[in-house]
Amino acid sequence: MTAEEPSTIRSESTAEPPPGIPPDSYLNPRHLSLVEPSLPEVYDAIREADREMNRAAAKRAAAIYAAQRVLADVGRARADAAERAGGPRPPWSPEEATKEEFTCEVGALLRLPRRTAETLIEASRTLAEDLPVTREALASGVISYRHAQVIMEQAWGIRVDDDPEAAARARAVFEEVLVPDAEVLTVAKLADRARRVRERTHPETITARHQKSVEDRHVVFQALDDGMASLYLTGDAEKVQAAYHRTLDTALTLQGPDEVRTLTQIAADVLTDVLISGVTPDGLGAGVAAQVNVTVRDRSRADPAGEERGARVSGRVRADRPRHREASRGRGAELHPAPHPPGNRRRALDGTRHLQTTRRAQEMARGAR
Numbered sequence: 001m002t003a004e005e006p007s008t009i010r011s012e013s014t015a016e017p018p019p020g021i022p023p024d025s026y027l028n029p030r031h032l033s034l035v036e037p038s039l040p041e042v043y044d045a046i047r048e049a050d051r052e053m054n055r056a057a058a059k060r061a062a063a064i065y066a067a068q069r070v071l072a073d074v075g076r077a078r079a080d081a082a083e084r085a086g087g088p089r090p091p092w093s094p095e096e097a098t099k100e101e102f103t104c105e106v107g108a109l110l111r112l113p114r115r116t117a118e119t120l121i122e123a124s125r126t127l128a129e130d131l132p133v134t135r136e137a138l139a140s141g142v143i144s145y146r147h148a149q150v151i152m153e154q155a156w157g158i159r160v161d162d163d164p165e166a167a168a169r170a171r172a173v174f175e176e177v178l179v180p181d182a183e184v185l186t187v188a189k190l191a192d193r194a195r196r197v198r199e200r201t202h203p204e205t206i207t208a209r210h211q212k213s214v215e216d217r218h219v220v221f222q223a224l225d226d227g228m229a230s231l232y233l234t235g236d237a238e239k240v241q242a243a244y245h246r247t248l249d250t251a252l253t254l255q256g257p258d259e260v261r262t263l264t265q266i267a268a269d270v271l272t273d274v275l276i277s278g279v280t281p282d283g284l285g286a287g288v289a290a291q292v293n294v295t296v297r298d299r300s301r302a303d304p305a306g307e308e309r310g311a312r313v314s315g316r317v318r319a320d321r322p323r324h325r326e327a328s329r330g331r332g333a334e335l336h337p338a339p340h341p342p343g344n345r346r347r348a349l350d351g352t353r354h355l356q357t358t359r360r361a362q363e364m365a366r367g368a369r
Contacts, residue, residue, distance in 0.1 A: 050141075050144070051140075051141030051142070052141065053144070053145075054138055054141040054142070054143065054144050054145060055138075055139060055140070055141045057138060057144075057145035057148075058127075058135065058138040058139035058145075059139075060124075061123065061124040061127050061128070061135075061138075062124070062127075062128065062139075064106065064120065064121060064124040065124045065125055065127070065128040067102070068098075068102055068121060068124070068125065071098045071101065071102050072094070072095065072098050074098070075094040075095070075097050075098035075101075076094045078094070079093075079094040079097075102121065103117050103118055103121065104117075106120065106121060123148075123149065123152055126152050126155065126156070127148065127152070130155065130168070130171055131148075131151065131152065131155060131171070131175050133175045133176060133179050134148050134151050134152070134175055134179055134182075135148075137179050137182065137183070142183050143179070143182045143183055144187075146187045147182040147185075147187060147190055148182075150182075150187060150190050150191045150194050151175065151178055151179070151182065151190075151194060153194075154174070154178075154194040154195060154197075154198045155171050155174060155175065155198075157198060157202075157209075158170050158171050158174060158198060158201070158202055158203075160203055160204060163203070166203045167203065169203075170201050170202060170203050173201050174197055174198060174201045177197050177201070178190070178193065178194055178197055181193055214235070214236055216234070217234055217235040217236065218234050218235075219231065219232065219233050219234075220232040220234075231275075247267050247270050247271045247274075248263075248267055250267075250270045251263055251266040251267040251269075251270050254266050254270070
């Protein structure tokens with residue numbers, strides 16, 4: 001290859017393609033018209049399909065609300081008929097009875113768990129009674145049901161115990177401001193926008209609302225795939241943010257040229273170590289280590305009829321050996337939290353990392369294979 005050949009190739013790459021070779025439609029707008037159907041038609045079809053899904057969600061909400069009202073009327077009629085007949089009045093009120101019945105029916109129809117069915121029913125009622133602008137936007141297809149859920153979740157927090165009319169006026173203002181934004185924002189950005197708009201339109205002060213909300217602080221454990229799990233903490237923003245920054249600052253001090261973990265991984269390890277091995281300011285947790293027991297059914301001791309005696313072997317899982325490996329040594333192995341000492345229940349920590357095992361548990365688990 002000579003020195004002139006590369007320049008020749010470069011000059012040919014800018015020329016029109018030879019006859020018989022289809023042109024690249026992304027390089028020349030004229031070739032967009034050669035696509036069947038045209039790209040604008042494809043994009044319009046995608047948008048229309050999405051709007052159909054939004055309109056269908058609005059129809060489902062309207063149907064659920066209508067069925068709820070019909071069933072409520074039926075429940076009241078049942079209670080009145082039973083009372084006129086001289087029989088005992090049911091222990092539940094008609095509202096409670098119909099609510100239970102309708103929740104079960106919706107859950108069975110849509111294959112939803114109870115809590116999800118309850119949320120869907122309440123969302124349908126909110127759209128019909130409290131958020132007419134959001135309902136119209138969803139029915140026209142310009143916003144998705146996820147956008148409507150964001151608006152509803154924030155609107156549920158606009159309430160005043162002694163003045164429902166003030167809360168209704170605040171929700172109306174909140175909705176009129178937020179629905180136009182929902183037409184152009186993503187769900188995540190709308191959630192942030194909705195939170196800020198709710199803060200400004202709520203009739204109560206932030207101090208009064210915070211005093212009510214802090215009562216709902218909680219911790220939630222959620223199991224994930226591949227032996228992972230998540231731990232969610234909801235509490236006072238000042239304390240949670242301080243805990244986050246302390247965790248991150250501690251992780252930053254552990255970084256170095258020989259550290260192979262990322263900052264995110266170090267922060268997760270720091271927080272886990274503190275929660276499992278740490279001690280509270282009043283001394284709670286001192287001397288207590290989180291642990292999990294592994295229970296192995298001893299199938300080698302089955303009787304001649306093939307029935308197992310249900311013998312179990314318990315031990316602690318060592319930190320440097322995955323507990324799944326220990327469990328797999330025996331068939332039907334199970335993991336159980338280790339019992340805490342009597343009289344020290346408050347100091348027992350529930351955890352599953354940095355666990356220990358005894359040699360006896362290992363030997364008995366191997367013998368159970």
